[in-house]
C-alpha cells in the first residue's frame with residue numbers, strides 16, 4: 251500500500267497518525283508512507299525522528315469571521331492545495347489519511363480533486379473546523395468518540411477510536427520510571443497540560459510543588475516547552491526532591507504513562523485515548539480556549555462513565571489538584587471503580603478498525 255498521511259500543529263493530531271503508521275508498517279512491511287506537515291507544527295520535530303519521509307507545505311488557518319486576513323487565507327489555501335497536489339501526484343498514493351489540524355485541509359482537499367480516496371480521522375467529541383470542512387470531500391470519516399458521529403454524514407462515518415489507544419495498551423516499560431529517579435514501589439501521579447503545556451496548570455503547580463514534598467506518592471510533571479523557562483527557578487528547586495521529577499517535555503510519554511497510577515491533565519482527545527487504554531483514573535482540567543469548548547465535552551464523556559473527575563480551569567488551584575489526587579489514592583474502592591470505568595472506555599483495536607475503514611475505500 252502507498253499512503254500519504256497528514257495532520258499536525260499539535261501532538262494531539264500527530265501522535266495518532268504516527269501510531270497508525272507504526273501499526274500499518276508492522277502488519278504490511280512493504281507499505282510506503284509519506285507524511286505531509288508544516289515546518290512550524292510539532293510534526294516537523296517528531297515525524298522525521300520517527301524515520302519517516304516528510305514533506306512540508308505552507309498553510310494558514312481559517313478565521314471564524316470574514317476579514318481581509320481571511321481573503322489572504324483563501325489565496326494561501328489555493329497555493330497550499332497546489333503544493334499538496336504536486337507532492338501527491340509525485341508520490342501517487344493509493345489513499346490519503348488526514349488526522350486533523352490546518353495542514354490536513356489542503357492535502358485532503360487536493361487528493362479528493364485528484365480522485366484519490368481519502369479518510370479523515372476526528373479525535374474529539376466535537377469536530378474541529380478543518381474536519382467539518384473536509385467531511386464533504388472525504389471518502390470515509392473515522393471518529394474517536396461516538397458523539398462526533400452526529401456531526402458527519404452517517405453513511406460514511408465509522409467509530410474507530412484513536413490509534414494511540416491500541417499502541418499504548420501494548421506498552422509495559424518499568425525502566426522508564428527509573429530514568430526519572432522514581433521508585434517502582436510508590437504510586438505515581440503524572441501531570442501535564444497537553445502537548446504544549448498550559449499556563450494555568452503551571453501556575454497551579456508552582457503552588458502545589460512545595461506541598462508534594464515528602465508525600466508517600468511521587469509526581470512526574472511536564473510543563474510544556476514554552477513555559478519551562480518562565481518557572482525554571484521553582485522547577486529546579488523541586489526537581490531534586492526524591493518524589494518529584496519535572497521536565498519541559500516527555501518524549502517517551504507512552505512508556506512513562508504506562509507506569510502512572512493517576513493522570514492530571516487537560517482533556518485533549520489523544521491524551522484521553524491513551525489514559526483509557528491503560529485504565530488509569532484521571533483528573534481533567536479542560537482547556538476553555540478551544541473550538542466549541544470541545545475539551546469540556548471530551549472530559550464530560552469520561553466523567554459520565556466514572557473514569558474521571560473534572561476541575562474547571564476557573565476553579566483550578568494547587569490545593570484542588572492535591573485534594574483530588576489524594577481523594578482517589580486514599581479510597582481503594584473509588585480508585586478501582588474509576589480504573590474499571592477508564593478501561594471500559596478504551597478502544598484497544600483502534601488501528602485495526604481504522605485500517606478496515608481504509609481498506610473499504612480501496613475495494
Ligand SMILES: CC(=O)N[C@H]1[C@@H](OP(=O)(O)OP(=O)(O)OC[C@H]2O[C@@H](n3ccc(=O)[nH]c3=O)[C@H](O)[C@@H]2O)O[C@H](CO)[C@@H](O)[C@@H]1O
Pocket residue numbers: 260261262263265350373374414442443444445446472474498499500501502503504516517518519520521522524537540544545
Ligand atoms: C489547545 C488545543 O488546541 N488542544 C487540542 C490539541 O491538543 P494537544 O496536542 O494538547 O492534544 P492531546 O492532549 O490530545 O495530545 C497530546 C499528546 O502529546 C503527548 N505528550 C504530551 C506532553 C508531553 O510532555 N509529551 C507528550 O508526548 C500526549 O501523550 C498526547 O499524545 O489536539 C487535541 C486532539 O485533536 C485536542 O483534543 C485538543 O483540544
